[in-house]
C-alpha cells in the first residue's frame with residue numbers, strides 16, 4: 001500500500017477510536033448525573049427526596065366549606081411534613097410538636113410501621129396526620145399500574161388495620177417525590193391526592209441544626225409545605241428552634257389536610273399538590 005493511503009488509514013482509525021472514547025465519556029457523564037440527582041444524600045431509607053418533579057395540572061382544587069380547626073386562614077400558615085416515618089425518633093418528634101402546640105403530617109412507610117407497630121400506634125393516638133409513603137419506599141416511576149397501586153393499597157390496608165379506622169392516610173407522597181401518570185392513576189384508584197412539597201431544606205445534607213433552621217426560615221412563605229425527614233438526629237435537634245422561629249415569624253404550623261381545608265380547598269384524588277394556590 002502506498003504510504004499516503006497508510007497515513008489516511010491510520011488517521012481514520014485514530015478518529016474512529018477518538019469518537020468511541022468521546023461517546024463513552026458522554027454516556028458515563030449522563031449516567032453519573034442521573035444517578036447523583038436520583039440517589040444523592042439519602043438520610044435513612046434510601047435517599048433524600050430531592051428529585052422533585054413539578055406537577056402540571058389544571059383546576060385541581062375543589063371548593064369546600066372551610067374547616068374550622070382553630071387556625072386563622074387570614075394569618076400566615078405552613079404545613080410541616082416528615083418523610084420516612086416511623087423510626088425510633090418519631091416519639092421525640094411528636095413530643096416536641098406537642099410542646100410547641102404545633103401539628104405535622106407524617107408520611108409513613110408501610111414496612112416501617114409494620115416493624116414498629118407500637119410507635120405507629122403512638123402516632124395514631126397523637127392525632128397528628130398520617131400520610132401514605134408507599135409500602136417499601138421503592139422508586140415508583142416505571143412500575144406497572146398493578147405494582148404501583150399495590151404499594152399504596154397494601155399500605156392503606158395495613159394502616160387501617162392498625163388504626164381500626166378506614167382512610168387513616170388521606171394523601172400519598174411517592175418516594176423521592178417522583179411520580180408520573182401511572183403513579184397518579186394508582187393514587188386515584190385509592191382515592192388519594194398526591195402531596196409533594198415547596199420548601200426542602202435538604203435536612204439529610206444540613207451540617208448543623210442552625211443551618212437547617214436558616215434554610216427553612218429563608219424560604220418559607222405563607223402556604224408552603226415544608227419537607228423534613230424522620231430518623232435524623234440533626235432534624236430532631238433543630239425542631240424546637242425551628243418551631244419557635246416559625247411561630248415568632250407569625251406562622252401557624254399545621255398538617256397538610258388542615259392547611260388546605262382551613263382555606264376551603266379540597267384535594268382531588270390522583271391530582272398533585274405542592275402548596276396552597
Ligand SMILES: [Zn+2]
Nearest residue numbers: 083084175176
Ligand atoms: Zn422517603
